[in-house]
Amino acid sequence: MINETTAVPAPASTPRGEPLLSVRNVSKYFPGSHSGLLGRRGTPIKAVDGVSFSVDQGQTLGLVGESGCGKSTTGRVISKLLEPTSGEIRFNGRDIAGLKPREMKSYRSEIQMIFQDPFSSLNPRHTIGTIVGAPFRIQGVKTEHGIKAEVQSMMERVGLNPEHYNRYPHEFSGGQRQRIGIARALSLRPKLIVCDEPVSALDVSVQAQVVNLLEDLQSEFGVAFVFIAHDLSVVRHIADRVAVMYLGKIMEIADRDTLYSEPLHPYTHALMSAVPVPDPRKERRRERILLTGDLPSPSNPPTGCVFHTRCQKFREELTDVQKNRCRTEVPVVTENAPGHEVYCHFPAPRAGLTDLLKTGAAT
Ligand SMILES: Nc1ncnc2c1ncn2[C@@H]1O[C@H](COP(=O)(O)OP(=O)(O)O)[C@@H](O)[C@H]1O
Ligand code: SF4
Numbered sequence: 001m002i003n004e005t006t007a008v009p010a011p012a013s014t015p016r017g018e019p020l021l022s023v024r025n026v027s028k029y030f031p032g033s034h035s036g037l038l039g040r041r042g043t044p045i046k047a048v049d050g051v052s053f054s055v056d057q058g059q060t061l062g063l064v065g066e067s068g069c070g071k072s073t074t075g076r077v078i079s080k081l082l083e084p085t086s087g088e089i090r091f092n093g094r095d096i097a098g099l100k101p102r103e104m105k106s107y108r109s110e111i112q113m114i115f116q117d118p119f120s121s122l123n124p125r126h127t128i129g130t131i132v133g134a135p136f137r138i139q140g141v142k143t144e145h146g147i148k149a150e151v152q153s154m155m156e157r158v159g160l161n162p163e164h165y166n167r168y169p170h171e172f173s174g175g176q177r178q179r180i181g182i183a184r185a186l187s188l189r190p191k192l193i194v195c196d197e198p199v200s201a202l203d204v205s206v207q208a209q210v211v212n213l214l215e216d217l218q219s220e221f222g223v224a225f226v227f228i229a230h231d232l233s234v235v236r237h238i239a240d241r242v243a244v245m246y247l248g249k250i251m252e253i254a255d256r257d258t259l260y261s262e263p264l265h266p267y268t269h270a271l272m273s274a275v276p277v278p279d280p281r282k283e284r285r286r287e288r289i290l291l292t293g294d295l296p297s298p299s300n301p302p303t304g305c306v307f308h309t310r311c312q313k314f315r316e317e318l319t320d321v322q323k324n325r326c327r328t329e330v331p332v333v334t335e336n337a338p339g340h341e342v343y344c345h346f347p348a349p350r351a352g353l354t355d356l357l358k359t360g361a362a363t
């Protein structure tokens, strides 16, 4: 007899208490170019080097850093377009390394990607109907008639005219093409979308519209985002948490409000000081933190703290003994406050952007 206290096992797809996505110590090394007469492999390119973060259902993680720091590679590893060299990725309670082919198919529908350049990611010879409907066809989930109805309703939802179902990508503007990419990504109701610089190629005026659309769709569909951007201004509104990457590693990760009001890492300070402030008086008075020198090669990263060759604090504030520590000792990621992790031997709060970006109130 079944009584009220009989435990009903939760379906495997809804584990309790685990984040939707959990990335633990994940690295992706690419083989270096062949070199020398013996044809030996060059040193590996450490595109991603031991990153850890998690994303809850329906939440957005902003992933920010200069070009070449490993953001896209991280996104591709999560989406399983690339295999990680090491580390563990759990999605929806399961380790994705050992997925069987059938589970892999469902994983592919649960994680989608949106790319920076919507034009190059859309087949120019396919109509919007074919592009947005493709995931349905691949998964074999709907009849042609059903696909058309689904696609048109999705087109409407992302702000495209459903009558343009038979048009081709070149007939749309950049912003509209990004909407097509979003419709395609959403068409299978994924649990997570990796948005790889989705607005970087768009005009500033269109950027906000696309970010707002993504936010609306997130509340409607409960989808989580990993939102990649190269500067901190784009993710400020949309992200719940923000991770700042440099040379394949996460320098700092925190809740959005904490990161923008009290950043601890010198690299975050530098990125923040590059975000324009609308109030000219505040803009004039603020301190600029310059990032000198080029991004080192990920196949030959600096010793100790990978950021030491460009760190202003290292150059201007530290004693010789402290500098030596930065040069020789790899920082251990420490949790400064709950959920606020930083990779630096000498983290120290500095005013962030929150006050500078406040409008109205005079200071
Ligand atoms: N397929 C690849 N083969 C070799 N190196 C790669 C490959 N993809 C990316 N890289 C290198 O890995 C590093 C990180 O690249 P990427 O993840 O694209 O950075 P981001 O998206 O932050 O600009 C760069 O140095 C890049 O040149
Ligand atoms: S460990 Fe040293 S070099 Fe690295 S970020 Fe901190 S202060 Fe700068």
Ligand SMILES: [Mg+2]
Pocket: 068, 071, 072, 073, 196
């Ligand atoms: Mg990239």
